[in-house]
Amino acid sequence: MKALRIIPRLDIKGPNLVKGIHLEGLRVLGKPADFAKFYYEEGADELLFMDVVASLYERNSLHDIISETAKKIFIPITVGGGLRTIKDIKDVLRVGADKICLNTAAINNPNLIKEASRMFGSSTIVIAIEAIKEADGKYLAYTDNGREYTGIDVFEWAQKIDELGAGEIVITSVDKEGTGQGYDLDLVTKISNLVSIPVIAHGGAGNKEHIVDVLSKGVVSSAMISSLFHYHFIKENESKGSTLEGNVEFLNQKRNFHTFKPCRIIDVKNSLIENKIECRI
Amino acid sequence: MKNVIIIDYQLGNLYSVKQACDTVGINAKISCQKDDILNADALILPGVGAFNEAMSNLKKLNLDEAIIQKVKSGIPIFGICLGLQLLFTESEEFEAGKGLDLISGVIKRFPELYQNRKIRVPQIAWNTIYKHDQDWKKTALKEIKNNEFMYFIHSYYVEPIDKNNILTQTNYDGVEFCSSVNYQNIFATQFHPEKSSDKGISIYKNWALIYNLI
Numbered sequence: 001m002k003a004l005r006i007i008p009r010l011d012i013k014g015p016n017l018v019k020g021i022h023l024e025g026l027r028v029l030g031k032p033a034d035f036a037k038f039y040y041e042e043g044a045d046e047l048l049f050m051d052v053v054a055s056l057y058e059r060n061s062l063h064d065i066i067s068e069t070a071k072k073i074f075i076p077i078t079v080g081g082g083l084r085t086i087k088d089i090k091d092v093l094r095v096g097a098d099k100i101c102l103n104t105a106a107i108n109n110p111n112l113i114k115e116a117s118r119m120f121g122s123s124t125i126v127i128a129i130e131a132i133k134e135a136d137g138k139y140l141a142y143t144d145n146g147r148e149y150t151g152i153d154v155f156e157w158a159q160k161i162d163e164l165g166a167g168e169i170v171i172t173s174v175d176k177e178g179t180g181q182g183y184d185l186d187l188v189t190k191i192s193n194l195v196s197i198p199v200i201a202h203g204g205a206g207n208k209e210h211i212v213d214v215l216s217k218g219v220v221s222s223a224m225i226s227s228l229f230h231y232h233f234i235k236e237n238e239s240k241g242s243t244l245e246g247n248v249e250f251l252n253q254k255r256n257f258h259t260f261k262p263c264r265i266i267d268v269k270n271s272l273i274e275n276k277i278e279c280r281i
Numbered sequence: 282m283k284n285v286i287i288i289d290y291q292l293g294n295l296y297s298v299k300q301a302c303d304t305v306g307i308n309a310k311i312s313c314q315k316d317d318i319l320n321a322d323a324l325i326l327p328g329v330g331a332f333n334e335a336m337s338n339l340k341k342l343n344l345d346e347a348i349i350q351k352v353k354s355g356i357p358i359f360g361i362c363l364g365l366q367l368l369f370t371e372s373e374e375f376e377a378g379k380g381l382d383l384i385s386g387v388i389k390r391f392p393e394l395y396q397n398r399k400i401r402v403p404q405i406a407w408n409t410i411y412k413h414d415q416d417w418k419k420t421a422l423k424e425i426k427n428n429e430f431m432y433f434i435h436s437y438y439v440e441p442i443d444k445n446n447i448l449t450q451t452n453y454d455g456v457e458f459c460s461s462v463n464y465q466n467i468f469a470t471q472f473h474p475e476k477s478s479d480k481g482i483s484i485y486k487n488w489a490l491i492y493n494l495i
Contacts, residue, residue, distance in 0.1 A: 002406040002453060003430060040478075045407055045432075071300050076432060076476045096296040098329070098434075098476065120292065121330040121363070123403040123434045167403050167434075196393060198401045221406065280407045280430040 003280040004215050004272070005045035005222035006265055007200060008229050010035055011052045012062060012081070016241045018052065019230055021178035023130070023145040026052065027250040029230050030239030036069045038233055042265040045280060046076040048101065048170075048224060052145055054082025063095045070096025078126055089116055093124070101170065103128040104143040107150055107157075110164055117165035122197075127161045128170045129154055131187055139187060146174035154187075155194055162195040169195060170224060173203035178227060180206025180259035183214040192219040200224050207261040208268045212275050225268075232262035282308045283494045286321040288348065288364075289313040290338040292330035298361065301475035305486040306495045318347040323356055323494055326469075328363025332372050332388065332437070335363055336380065345381060352383050352466065357492040359421075360469030362435060365462065368469055369439050384464055386441035395455045403436040410449040410460050410472065417448060420463050421488035429480055431460070431472035438471060 010032050011018050017035050018026040029035075036047055047069075051062045066079055079092050080101025089100050100120075106113050106127050117125045130142045131154045139154040154171075161169060171191045173184035183204045192199040198221035201214045205225045214223055233239065235257075241248050272279045287298050289311045302309035302325070309325065310317065318324065326348070328335065339345045352358050360368050369380045372388040380388070391402045407430040410422075417423065433451070438458035441447055451460035451471070461470040468488060474481035489495040 002404070002408040005406065067296065070297055074297070074301065074475055074478050074482055076434070076473075093294050093329075094296065096294060096300075098294050098297070098473075118331060119334060122436060123405060124329055167436075168405055196399065196401060197403070198405050221401065 001278050003045070003278050006211070006268055006279065007046045007048055007222050007224045008035070008039045008044050008265070009048045009050065009202065009224045009226040011050050011226065012065060013051075013053050017230070019178065019227055020052075022174050023052070023172075023177055028241035028248045029234055030241050032065050033068060034237070034239065035230065035233055036073055038237070039229065039265065040073045040075060043269065043281065044075060044265055045222070046078065047073070048078045048080070050101070051081025063092065066092065066097055067095040080126070080128060086116060086119065089120065093120065099124050099126050099167070101126040101128050103130060104148075106161070107141065107143050107152065110160060113161060113164040113166050117167070121167070122165050123167040125166045126168045126170060127166045128172060129157060129161075129191070130172045130174050132174045142174060146177075155190060158191045158195050162197055166197065168198045168200065170200045170202050176204030177202070179204060180227060182206060182210040183223075185214060185217065188214060189217055189219050198222070206259045208263050208271045211268050212271050212277065215272060215277050216275055227260055228262060229265065231257045231260055232264055235262055283322040284320070285309040285323045285325060285494055286317050287311045287325045287327060288318065288344060290335055290342065290344065292335060292338065294329055295327055297475045298325060298327045301482055301485045304482055305489060307485065307489045313342050313344065315343050315347045318344060318351060321351065321356065323492055324348065324351060324358040326358060326360045326364035326367060328361055328365070328367065330363055332363065332366060332374070332377055332380075335367060336378060339367070349381055349383065355466050357466045357468070357488070357494075359488055360467070361475070362471060362473055365469035365471055366437060366439055368467060369441070372437070383467060384441055384446055384462060385443065386439055386446075388437050388439055390437050391453065391456060398454065400454045400456065403434060404453045405434045406453075407431065408433050408451050408453060408472075410451050413447040413450050414445065415448050415463055417463075419491075420448060421468055421484045421491060422448065422461070423487050424483040425480060430477070431470075431474070431481060432476040433460075433472045435471060
């Protein structure tokens with residue numbers, strides 16, 4: 001039987017692993033390689049690396065981190081952030097990514113999805129949707145980490161992504177992201193029911209029950225998690241970030257985690273199994 | 282030292298295949314040169330990407346005939362994912378064309394509906410592999426338990442004409458398919474051993490040990 005996947009998400013800014021709230025206000029949490037190794041050993045089913053400022057500064061500095069990680073970590077690695085062309089995609093696959101994730105570039109040029117899927121196979125192309133719920137209840141897609149308004153309806157966009165041949169969708173609720181209030185179940189369920197490809201739910205996991213909630217609906221194939229696991233890691237380990245880029249205050253002060261109940265991957269998987277949800281242990 | 286060539290047809294991620302080889306001590310080189318293939322002691326045919334694109338690249342690089350010649354001469358080949366599919370006769374998909382035809386059989390796409398249930402394609406999941414008729418004790422899977430999870434990412438699967446070629450099967454939302462084959466000097470998996478944690482790495486190691494490559 002197929003297993004539902006637990007995917008730690010590593011947001012990267014320069015040399016650091018960072019974490020924000022609503023994708024903003026990035027705090028430094030430590031070295032990406034330390035987290036990646038820990039998650040691999042803990043039974044992560046896949047990792048996603050996202051260069052969160054790449055689109056903004058038009059750069060992609062992830063190559064070294066990816067090739068270093070892929071040397072010792074034998075699970076799938078998806079890489080996103082600032083990829084704009086077929087060449088960008090090829091380069092990142094060459095340094096060890098298995099799948100690539102597009103958002104801004106796909107919205108600016110939907111044909112890139114088609115072209116990339118044909119060339120690298122559908123299953124290599126993951127499209128991220130950053131959804132914000134507007135005052136009138138509509139969900140609109142944003143780019144550049146929830147900063148740029150596009151006016152595109154996320155449900156129409158999800159169907160188009162499917163038609164253009166992408167292999168998978170990561171749906172992020174920017175409203176829930178980093179808050180620990182739980183996934184936006186309506187959003188992920190609706191997206192998933194509209195498309196024929198696997199959907200990964202992201203944004204809002206504050207405790208392991210939230211993950212059970214989103215996976216028990218039987219509509220999404222995976223749950224993507226960052227804060228919940230990262231906070232466990234910095235609580236239990238000596239984590240040091242580079243002061244070159246970003247705010248290290250949060251890390252140094254060892255502040256509390258508000259709404260979050262940090263936990264390990266294995267805790268989540270045990271809960272899934274107790275709830276009769278298939279996963280890999 | 283035995284030299285193993287990871288065949289590069291200019292698509293996808295060969296890096297992790299190379300890392301898996303390095304980890305278990307296989308002397309592997311990534312190459313798209315015909316001469317390297319003709320001089321190899323063993324071949325690895327990896328795969329990510331589209332069948333058409335892959336076959337046309339193999340032809341453009343003049344590698345298809347070299348691979349067929351070497352495999353027919355008896356050297357071991359290890360196919361992975363699309364690399365497994367390329368070993369088969371042809372794809373059922375419209376205009377997809379012929380494969381290397383080293384194993385008789387066709388490549389099929391997962392149906393969108395199965396018994397009125399929606400099947401999400403591609404399959405991107407860890408899924409279990411289980412025994413068919415072949416005993417896998419003497420194959421590269423010797424350390425793998427029945428029903429072990431392996432990582433799959435594919436829209437198509439192979440259907441060998443001779444069912445004896447099937448080494449393992451897997452069930453994706455009700456569709457049972459061939460998830461690895463073992464036939465003479467050919468061993469190939471639909472899943473990605475190099476992405477299936479330490480269990481997957483044991484498959485590289487045992488494949489190399491069986492053929493005295495390390």
